[in-house]
Amino acid sequence: MFPHSWKLIMEQDINITIIDRDGVKHQIEAPTDMAMNLMEIVRSYELAPEGTIGICGGMAMCASCQCYILSETELPEMQDDEEAMLSEAFDVKENSRLGCQIQMTPEMEGLEVELAPES
Amino acid sequence: MITTDILIIGAGPTGLFTVFEAGLLKLKCHLIDALPQQGGQCTELYPKKPIYDIPAYPEILAGDLTDKLMEQCKQFEPGFTLGERAETIEKQEDGTFIVTTNRGTKHQATVVAIAGGLGSFEPRKPLIHNITDFEDKGVEYMIKEPEMYRDKHVVIAGGGDSALDWSIFLSDVAKSVTLIHRRNEFRGHLDSVEKVQELKNKGKINLITPAEVVGIVGDDKVKAIVVKQAQHIEKEFEVKCEHFIPLFGLSPKLGPIANWGLEIEKNAIKVDNSLDYQTNIPGIFAIGDVNTYPGKLKLILCGFHEATLMCQSAYKIINPGKRYVLKYTTVAGVDGFDGSRKEAPKAVVKAFD
Numbered sequence: 001m002f003p004h005s006w007k008l009i010m011e012q013d014i015n016i017t018i019i020d021r022d023g024v025k026h027q028i029e030a031p032t033d034m035a036m037n038l039m040e041i042v043r044s045y046e047l048a049p050e051g052t053i054g055i056c057g058g059m060a061m062c063a064s065c066q067c068y069i070l071s072e073t074e075l076p077e078m079q080d081d082e083e084a085m086l087s088e089a090f091d092v093k094e095n096s097r098l099g100c101q102i103q104m105t106p107e108m109e110g111l112e113v114e115l116a117p118e119s
Numbered sequence: 120m121i122t123t124d125i126l127i128i129g130a131g132p133t134g135l136f137t138v139f140e141a142g143l144l145k146l147k148c149h150l151i152d153a154l155p156q157q158g159g160q161c162t163e164l165y166p167k168k169p170i171y172d173i174p175a176y177p178e179i180l181a182g183d184l185t186d187k188l189m190e191q192c193k194q195f196e197p198g199f200t201l202g203e204r205a206e207t208i209e210k211q212e213d214g215t216f217i218v219t220t221n222r223g224t225k226h227q228a229t230v231v232a233i234a235g236g237l238g239s240f241e242p243r244k245p246l247i248h249n250i251t252d253f254e255d256k257g258v259e260y261m262i263k264e265p266e267m268y269r270d271k272h273v274v275i276a277g278g279g280d281s282a283l284d285w286s287i288f289l290s291d292v293a294k295s296v297t298l299i300h301r302r303n304e305f306r307g308h309l310d311s312v313e314k315v316q317e318l319k320n321k322g323k324i325n326l327i328t329p330a331e332v333v334g335i336v337g338d339d340k341v342k343a344i345v346v347k348q349a350q351h352i353e354k355e356f357e358v359k360c361e362h363f364i365p366l367f368g369l370s371p372k373l374g375p376i377a378n379w380g381l382e383i384e385k386n387a388i389k390v391d392n393s394l395d396y397q398t399n400i401p402g403i404f405a406i407g408d409v410n411t412y413p414g415k416l417k418l419i420l421c422g423f424h425e426a427t428l429m430c431q432s433a434y435k436i437i438n439p440g441k442r443y444v445l446k447y448t449t450v451a452g453v454d455g456f457d458g459s460r461k462e463a464p465k466a467v468v469k470a471f472d
Contacts, residue, residue, distance in 0.1 A: 051237055051386030055371060056164055062370065084306030088278050088367055090246060119243065119370070 014106060019070075019114040020047045032104045038113065039065035039099035052118050058100035063089035065099035066116035073111045075102055090119045121198060123149035124437050125430075126218055126228035128205045128376070131159025133407030133422030134234035135188040135197075140430040142195030143448070146437060147456065149198035149226060151205045151218070153239035153374075155263060158185030160236055163369060167308075174420060184419075194455025200224050202263055204239045206375045208403075216402065230402055230433040233381075233388060234422070235409040237371035245276065245365045249335055257341025258363050267362075268293045274344055274358055276332050277366035278302060283311040285366065290323045297325040297358055299332055299346060327358070335363060379403075387411035395432035396425045402436060404429045 013029040018041075020026065030041045039054045042065070056062035060081045066089055069075065075097065078086075082101045086092050096116065102108075125141050127134045130152035138148045154163055158181070166182030173179055179187075203220035208231065210216055218226045242260030244250060250258060262268075262285055273293040275286050278300040284307075286298045298315070305312055318324040327346060334345035336357060343357040373386055381398045382389040388405035390396040392412035396404050406429050407422030415421075434443060452462030 049386055051371075051373070055237060059165060059168065061164055062368070064370070080304075081306065084278065084302075084304065087300075087302045087304075090243070090367075 012106060014104065014109040014111070016041070016104075016108065016110070017071075017112040018042060018045075018047055018067075019112075021115050021117060030104045030108075032106050032108075036104050037100050038067065038102040038104065041104060042099060042115065048115060048118075053115075054100060056100075060085045060098050060101055063098060063119070066091070066096055067099050067113040068093055068116060069095045069097055069111075069113055071110060071112040073108055075108070091116050120217075121149055121200070121224070121226045123147050123198065123226065123228045125149075125230045125232055125433050126151070126216070126226050127232045127234055128152075128218070129159060129234035129236055129407070129409070130154075130157040130199065130201070131234060131236050131407065131422075132161060132184060132188055132419045133236075133426050134159070134232070135185070135192055136423050137232055137234060137406065137426040137430065138192035138195050138197040139188075140427045141433065142192065142456065143446070143453065144430055144434045144443070146430065146433060147197075148195065149200070149228070151200045151203060151220060151226065153202070153204040153241075155202040155261070157189060157199070157201070158182065160371075161185050163240060170419070172418065172420060194453065194457050194459045194461075196456045200226065204374060208379050210400075210402075214402065229437045230404065232426075232429060232433070233376060233398075233403065233405040233409055234407045234426070235373075235376060235405075237408060238373040238376070238386075239371065240369035241372050241374070242365075243367045243370050245332065245367055247332060247334060250365075253335050253337060253341050253363070256339060257337065257361055258335070258365070260365060262364060265289065265292055270294045271362055272360040273297070273362045273364065274299060274332070274360040275364045275366060276300070277368075278305050279366070279368060280307040280311060281368075282366040283307040283315050285364065286324055287311065287314050287318065290318050293362075295325065295360075296323070297327060297360065299327045299330050301329055301331055303328045332363070332365070373409075376409075381405070384411055387415075394428075396429050397432065404433070 013031050016030050018026045053064050055064040063085050082098050124146040125148045127137050127150045130150040134150050141148050161181035162185050169178045203222045205218050206221045207219045215229050216231050269292050271293050272295045274297045275282050276299045286296050290296045319326050330346050330348040332344050333347045336343040341363050343359045344363050347355050388410050390405050390410045396406050398405050406425040408417040454460050
C-alpha cells in the first residue's frame with residue numbers, strides 16, 4: 001500500500017485578481033487551505049505597504065482592508081461587525097467589503113477586487 | 120524638563136515591560152504616549168478581546184494584560200507623559216537626547232527606546248470640507264477634558280463604543296447631547312446601547328439617524344452643524360451647538376518619528392537584530408511592532424524579548440565600563456525604587472526531633 005500523501009488531499013490554490021491602490025492589476029494565486037483571508041493574501045503578496053492594511057489584525061475594527069468587489073463571485077454574507085465597521089468607514093461604496101472577513105475558499109476562483117484608498 | 124535614564128516612546132506592552140527589565144538594572148524610565156491611557160493597541164482597540172499566545176497565559180484579555188504589566192513594573196516608578204505625541208529629538212553635546220512633544224513637554228534621557236507599535240494613533244477625520252478651520256474652535260476629535268463641555272450644546276458623530284460611551288457620559292455634563300450616526304444600528308457593548316436607548320427615551324440624548332454631518336457653520340467658532348438625514352425623504356437642516364465631536368476611530372501613523380533620521384523600511388524602523396535592536400542612530404533603539412529586521416514577527420512576546428536585550432545595551436551606554444552579570448529574579452529578588460522588596464521565601468532549615 002502506498003503511504004497517504006498529504007499533497008494529494010491538499011486543496012487547490014485559486015486564481016484571483018487584485019487591483020492595488022495605484023491601479024495596478026495583479027493576477028495571483030491564493031491558497032485555500034491555510035485559513036487565509038483576502039487581507040492576509042494582499043499582505044503576503046505585499047500589494048499594499050505594511051502598516052497600511054490589516055492594522056487591527058483582522059478583527060473588522062479598522063477598515064484598512066476595505067476593498068471593492070468587482071466580480072460576481074459569491075461571497076460569505078456580511079456579519080454585523082463588518083457591516084457596522086463599514087458604516088463608519090470612509091470611501092464606502094455599494095460593493096465595499098472588508099478583506100479580513102473574506103476567507104479564501106475554492107468557490108472564489110476568479111474573484112476580482114480593488115483595494116479602497118488608504119484612510 | 121523631565122530627566123530619566125531611558126525615555127520610552129509608546130506605553131504599549133513592549134514599552135511597559137521595558138520598565139521592568141530596566142528597573143532590574145537600576146535604570147529609571149519615563150514613557151510618552153499619544154493616547155490618554157497606557158496599553159497602546161491593547162487598550163485602545165481591543166481591551167475585551169482575548170490573546171492566546173502570551174507564554175504561560177492560555178488566555179488573557181488585552182486589557183488585563185496591560186493591567187498586569189502595569190502592576191509588574193509599578194515598583195520601578197515609571198513616569199508618564201500621556202496624551203502627547205513625541206515630535207522632535209535633538210542630540211545634545213553631552214550625548215543625551217531631548218525629546219519634545221506636540222504640547223512642548225521636554226524630556227531628557229541618555230537612551231531613547233522607540234516602542235511605538237504601529238505609530239501614534241491619530242483620529243480619523245470625517246470628510247467635511249471646512250472641518251479643519253474649526254479644529255480646537257469647537258471641533259475636537261478626542262475628549263480629553265470632559266469639563267469643557269459643561270452646560271454646552273454638544274453634537275457627537277459616530278456609531279461605535281466611544282460615540283456611545285461619551286454620549287452617555289456627557290448627557291450628565293452638557294446642556295444637550297445630540298448623537299448622529301449614518302445608520303440606525305449602533306455597534307457597542309450591550310449595556311452601552313441599552314443605556315443610550317434609555318437616555319433617548321428620557322429625552323436626555325437627541326438621536327439623529329440615519330444621518331451625516333455635512334458641514335459646519337460658524338465664524339471663528341462652531342455655531343451649528345449641517346445634518347443630512349436620509350430617512351424617507353432626504354433633508355438637510357442645522358443643529359445649533361458649541362462643540363462638534365466626530366468619533367470615527369483612530370488610525371495609527373508613524374508620524375514625526377519618520378523624520379528623525381532613522382532608517383525606515385516598510386513603515387517600520389530598521390534595527391540591528393544580531394545584537395541589541397539599536398537603530399542607525401547610536402543611543403536610539405526600536406523595539407516591538409515598530410521595528411523591522413529579517414524574519415521580524417509583530418508579536419507581543421517578541422517585543423518582550425527585544426526589550427530585554429535592549430536594556431542590557433542601554434545599561435552599557437548609561438554606565439560605561441561598569442561590570443554587571445545577569446541575575447535571576449528568583450535568586451536576587453526585585454528591589455523597587457519605592458523601597459519595596461520582593462524575594463523568594465527562605466527555605467526552612469530544621470532538624471526533626
